[in-house]
Amino acid sequence: MDTKSIKSKYDMKFKVIAWILCIAAGCLISFSAIRLVKYDPAGTMTSSKYIESAEYLSMMQSYTASVEHAFYGYSDSAKQQELQNYISGLRDSYSGEIGMVLGSTELEGDYDAYLNELQGALSAKVSEREAASAAAQGETVAGTDQGQPDPVSAETVIADAGLPALDEYMLKQLDSINEKYAELLVDAEAHIDEQYELLERQAQENLKNNRNYYYAVVADGRTIYTNVPQNSGDPIAAIQELEGNREYRWNGVENGLYKEAGALNAEITRTAYEEAYGSEPESLTGASIYTGMSDSFYEKSRQEYDISYRGYLTTIILLVVWIVLFAGGFAWLIYTAGRSPKEDGVRVTFLDAIWLDIGGIILLVIEIFLGALFASEFRSADMAVSALRILRLSACTAVSVTLLLLWSMSVSRRVKRRENYTLCEAVFGGFRTVWKRSGAKAKGVGAVLWYLVGGILLCLITVLFGFLMGGTGVFIGIVFLAIYLAAVLKYVLQKAAAVRGIAEGVQRIKDGEFGYQITKGGGQEFDEIAAGIEHIAEGFDTAVTREVKSERMKTELITNVSHDIKTPLTSILTYVDLLKKEGLDSPNAPRYLEVLDMKSRRLKYLTDDLFEAAKASSGDMSVSLSRLDLVEFMEQVMGEMSDKTEASGLSFVVAGQKTGMYVYADGKLLFRVIGNVIDNAIKYAAAHSRVYIDFEEKDGEACIIVKNVSREPLNMSEEELMERFKRGDESRHTEGSGLGLSIARNFMELMKGKFRIEIDGDLFKVIICFPAENAQEEE
Template sequence: MVASAGVAAWQAAAFADYVYNAQDNYLDSMLDGRMLFTREMPANYLIENQDSLIYQLYSQVQQGNESYVASGQSIDEVELCEQIYNFYYDLYYNEYEDESLEMQTIRRTVYPAEEGSSNALSDEKINELVTLAMNYEITQDGGDAANFRGWLEMNRGVYAVFRQKMIAEQLDNVRDTARLTSLLEGYDYYAYCKETDTTLTNLDVTNAAAAKKQLTASDYPLVCSLNANGFFDWQGQLWDDTAQPIEDISSYYDQPFGSGDVLLLALRPTTYDSMAAQWATASRVVQRFAGIICIVVLAALLGFVLLCCGAGRKTTADGIHLIGFDRVWTEAQIVLGTAAWLTWVGIICVLIDQYDSIPQNILYPIVIVSSMLLAAVTLGLVLAQIRRIKARKWLNGFLFWRLFKKYIVHGVRWLAQQFGKSSLRQKIAILSILLPLLCIFWFTVPFIIAGLLYFGMREADSFEAVTNGARDIRAGKTETHIKLEYGSRELHALADDLNGISDGFGDAVNTAVKSERLKAELISNVSHDIKTPLTSIITYIDLLKKCNLTDPTAREYVDVLDQKAQRLRILTGDLFDASKASSGAMKVELMQADFDALLRQALGERSEHLTKANLDVRIDSNPPVYVNADGRLLWRILDNLLSNCARYALPGSRVYIAIQPGTEFATLTIKNISASELNISSDELMERFTRGDRSRHTEGSGLGLSIARSLAELMGGTCRVEIDGDLFKAMVTIPVWKET
């Protein structure tokens, strides 16, 4: 296909060269589509050609010769008056928009001339020009005519200037028409215009009668003459052989022929023979060129069809396969193709313009190579689109379609999904689309703003009521109940849900409180019920120990009973205290207490246990440290923590105890190394009945830390633990004492 384009370009260049070389003979004006079908020159062609020439001949004699035009006899006074007025109108009326400024400048002098000079307008001539302007409706009204008269009086030289310009233009036309005489070579002609008294002929005759006699009597193939009625008479062998004569020339042109005008134009026999031979030669060239072009086009079409059928297919695989170029955006391919065609057209235009100066050994290769490159680019672009079509990916090649599908189509789908989710989303989508459309009309903008403010503020009030209610529910105010006077259906549903959560939360809290109260009562009652028989057991054990038991085994059994009874007594007391502390039923008497003194007292009472555990206690405290606490409860906290150290600290390690006073709280910190691996979280360790020693080889109830935390909270403080590997750290904060 690319080769076919090269052959077609070569033939086109050759034909263009043939036509160019024939421009100096009749072939330049003879090239006609009928050459493709006949090698005999049609008579109609000659009649049409001569019909055009006779008009050009008449136009030349009608304009007159140069002396006639230079004398000014061919000037139309109405046309000259109109030109002068148009100059006057454009100069002033179109320059100023303010009418007062028009009148101030209306008499400005542009073409001055002294009155009485040869170039000056006389008053009679001014009257004549104004009358012509009014009669032919050149001026707009009477006032305009008066202004025109005043301007002419101030510019009396304008008539001579415009008259000379018109004469110069007509002389140029006469000279241009005279150059057309070269087209009449090969014809005998006689033309006379009575109005201009101009005669134009190449015959050796003195008058029109002699010219007509000579032309009609001779053996001319085609003669055209103007009759007395202003129409043309045709005669000659070619006219007689014409199957479909053309219409009269008088129907082709606007201006009628004047009375007394003479027009005669005859085709010479030698000219006819030359034109017929050139027609036959040109017809052979055209037919050969057309045949080659048809073959090239058919070959190109066949190759194009084959390429289209094989586009995208491989012999080693099935299906359609795209190449890298196919993935280039179609818009970019269109730009590439357009640039290629414009470049080719530009090259051809330059070659045509510089045809005389470019050697043919350079011209032909440029035309052929550029045409083949154009064909290759065009073929590549077309095949890329065909491969996309066969792969059903043609639309995806357009960047515009990709963007449209990615954003517009997905946006519409997303919007449809939002419509199906909830009524609130439907309202938002409708308002987002409708409000900008309504704002197109300016008179709706104030109403839209007022509506948005009114309904927006109402919605904001309802929203704030819901958020405030949610904040109260989060803060634990179970009695909160949200009431909305207005608002959207969605906000009402949300308020109802929050009210339900508040009610459920209140019920859960009440149930938990009730359960905790019942649990505390149960523990208290059980502890109380256990104390009475436990006291009796301990009493009888003491009595047994006082008896003179000689059996060693019996004494050992009594010691075990005493030990277990004491442990049960301590466990029962701890359980009772834990229940009272967690339920808030324990009486608290806050007063000034020396934190450091209580610590040292507790250490004194636990010194035997600490020494037995081989623990080295290090104290960091600056007494006195006064806190606002219940001394009995604070001592119990210290005793529980030191008891933990004695039971669970690594023997032979150090225990670090420090009291740090602060502005609001005093902090006690106890750090020791655990004897057992602490694979338990600090929060879990603070729960009841949880012990660091999961094997439970040591004594203890697992209530000490829980009791300490509850007692600290009753006094407005905190108790927490931290675990870092085997490092156990307990921290107790108690409010400091402040003088009131």
């Protein structure tokens, strides 16, 4: 595919389209979800047929349960439970009102005593009222005095209890409260009976007047209760012939909804039977309830269900379409996140600087908040929502989808960049790094860990001994703990001493005592640190020595260069001045010119040597390697330098070599190397001595060895002789720049060869080596 077409898919217009698609689809998904809930709030639309749906079954079961409750739900046990709840509520209300009255004054901690005495007075008043009611009805209550009882007042019970007296107004309030609640408690049972009777009568009346449903309660084959019209014949047959019941069979055979009421209170069923027929049944095992929906209400409900079901199904289909569109736009945004047609890399935004887990938590909190706002609007919304409510719901959804898309795209960009920028990674990853760097397997760190683990285990053992063995266990645990603490103290002090020793050693070394030995004994880790510091000190000492030597050499270099340049320059200036004074016609002029020529050449050679030494040491020289015969090349050099060697008064003895020694070298540079070595021998060899030139092939190397006896004592090392401006004649009486051997060594390094010198007493040896090549190879 063309690169241009590949990058065009990252164009901003496609991203904008995907954003709009996702936000619009998100809003439509939320509206579709609202419509689904409004269409089917109880989740009862389970079939395309109303008779087979959970909605029809739920409505019929609810109606049947209401019939059962209306005729059998108000039992004595239920009344007793309700009575107990009612009395308990009265007593709580009584305590609250008494507390409000007593709370208006200072009781000095006697509140509970007042409340107990007043409750006793209330019980006495209840007994008085019950006795009076029984006397009025001509009944006798066992254990009660048939005379008129003395009235019980708040003032009397408080005085009898020896509690501080209250003011008259407060006493009247307390008596009034006792009177009110005594009356309510005495009438509590009658009140509950009245309430139950009213509820039962209302429930049964509502069932009789409701013509949308029909019911029949049957006991021993006879109908006890029903709202089926009398002209309809048998109520059970009429209910079973209803349109809904003809289509729905409760047991696969019989029409209609049937409920076995045999588990109901048999006495209630017997009473209902006696009320209906005026006689007691011979045998009674319970009652059966038959219910059904009227034909008109069933048809109306069925039509409404069909309309709702079609809308419900259409909404589901649209919801799937909106979800697919949202998924497509979401996938496109995730795929193109961070990509741009103008750049090849993944672009970074401000969201990518937020920790992934922290940002996710913040997003979750915001989404929960927006979800709560949406749910609040949703609960208050109806099917015909207003434009303002639609706007609020759309705003919540749009903001929620936008935040979700922004964060998802940030996650996508991080995945593409293979980043794990999370707070957990920063914390635990750093801990993991520190753990690895700490060397937990090392002796020192491992000992610390074992001390910690051992201390925790020891504390646990101490606690366990204390529980299991009492005082003895605690004592043993304390002993173990003391031993552990002593060991820990010793270990910590040992480590502290080691740290102190290392700190002192660092200070001494910092002050210049590079040979200071740090005290050891703090463990393997600390001993290794101490040894490392000592090695660093040794390195510092060596570096300082080398630097001092380097500074000394620089001083000597400047001195030597100044001396070597100043000497010919002074001669040149002197003889020029003489020529100016005596003129060119002077008989001394030829000698003066000869000296000027010699000194100027000397200055030129010195300048050339300095230039070549600088170029050789910097590596800024072109090297052209070619295959040479080392023996033949040495003969050519000696031939070209024959005038100089013959004038030197030295005897040059070249060893005979029958076979050639082939190497790869630059002929020009090698000529200069051998020439410098020969010049060095001419300058510093003992007068009328011999200079030996040998050839050697060993360990894959082809070497030239030049040996001579020095005229002056060689009281310096080989390395010192290789330094620049270093001369065997320390008094510097001989001609030379002191650069010859240094230049030769640099040239050999450029040609990948080796150049070294050896000193044995006054014997001076120069060795020049190259990697040997096959003698049979054609040039």
